[in-house]
Amino acid sequence: MRRVCGGWKWVGWWLVVLGLQGCGTPFPSRPPAGALADGLTAETLFQRCLAVHGGDLRDAAGDLNLSIAGTWDTLIQKIQPLISDAAFRVTSQERTRAGGALYTVRYEGPAGIKKVVRTADAIEVYYNGVRENDLARLQATALTADAYQLFHFSPSFLVWRGATFVRLADTSEAGVTYHRLLATVRPGFGFSPEDQVVLWIDSTTLRLFRVHMTLEGFASTRGAHVDTTFLEYRKVGRYLMPVSFNERVRGPLRINAHRWQLTGIDVGRGWTDAEVSGPDFTGRAAPPASPLVPPVETAR
Numbered sequence: 001m002r003r004v005c006g007g008w009k010w011v012g013w014w015l016v017v018l019g020l021q022g023c024g025t026p027f028p029s030r031p032p033a034g035a036l037a038d039g040l041t042a043e044t045l046f047q048r049c050l051a052v053h054g055g056d057l058r059d060a061a062g063d064l065n066l067s068i069a070g071t072w073d074t075l076i077q078k079i080q081p082l083i084s085d086a087a088f089r090v091t092s093q094e095r096t097r098a099g100g101a102l103y104t105v106r107y108e109g110p111a112g113i114k115k116v117v118r119t120a121d122a123i124e125v126y127y128n129g130v131r132e133n134d135l136a137r138l139q140a141t142a143l144t145a146d147a148y149q150l151f152h153f154s155p156s157f158l159v160w161r162g163a164t165f166v167r168l169a170d171t172s173e174a175g176v177t178y179h180r181l182l183a184t185v186r187p188g189f190g191f192s193p194e195d196q197v198v199l200w201i202d203s204t205t206l207r208l209f210r211v212h213m214t215l216e217g218f219a220s221t222r223g224a225h226v227d228t229t230f231l232e233y234r235k236v237g238r239y240l241m242p243v244s245f246n247e248r249v250r251g252p253l254r255i256n257a258h259r260w261q262l263t264g265i266d267v268g269r270g271w272t273d274a275e276v277s278g279p280d281f282t283g284r285a286a287p288p289a290s291p292l293v294p295p296v297e298t299a300r
Helices: 042-052 074-079 135-153 156-160
Strands: 064-072 091-097 102-109 112-119 122-127 164-173 176-185 195-202 208-214 225-236 239-251 255-267
Touching: 042 156, 042 164, 042 176, 042 195, 064 074, 074 255, 091 135, 102 135, 112 135, 122 135, 135 156, 135 208, 135 239, 176 208, 225 255
Parallel strands: none
Antiparallel strands: 064 091, 064 255, 091 102, 102 112, 112 122, 164 176, 176 195, 195 208, 208 225, 225 239, 239 255
């Protein structure tokens, strides 16, 4: 197997034959030489974005419960089978306490049920009720569990991780100008001590439009970076929650990865840690999240 575009050493020459768009672009990390014309600091822009999203989700009453459904691109399943885990990760139920102390997921797919219990310093994974001990699977699952907290709970997740921010140059896409902030996250995603995330913030609405992140927590993704665009939002109480997502690999290759949407949200069930622990949800954690009904709002 030959190395293609550097980075993922297991990516073979056959990917080129499949017609990939080519090598990815470098991860954006260079701040402008001087202050930008508007004079706004990175921290000021982040705090304004956080406020537009309703503030820190830790102020919400009780637990958060989500239902999710999605589709994986065929190629990403082939080149990253442990990350996609597509035989199990088709639909899911998430149960979490805001703040990152406890995040749990029950995935379901054609091969059965995958259950994940993620805490600040540990991970448990069960496949069809049997606890998984393979280190590679645990590392891959820890990375995805942390990444999806970023996707679903941004920008609150960055507050929970104590992220620090540097402002990058603004950019434009489809006629919209975006402020960009480079966040350093410690610990990073999964078993990584550090990762970086670039936030794209709509310069008019101050909503978060996209996150672009490194993936240092798993051997086969080290050196790679992906972005996830928030396509639609929904108000849940005072909070603005993204409900439709598109994830793409940006480097070392450029391919589509995963598209998914929230199909249900509810808060404050009052489940206990015991009801979300172990190989399946029980008690108040077990029912699906309440169905999401219109209207939703586009990210722009």
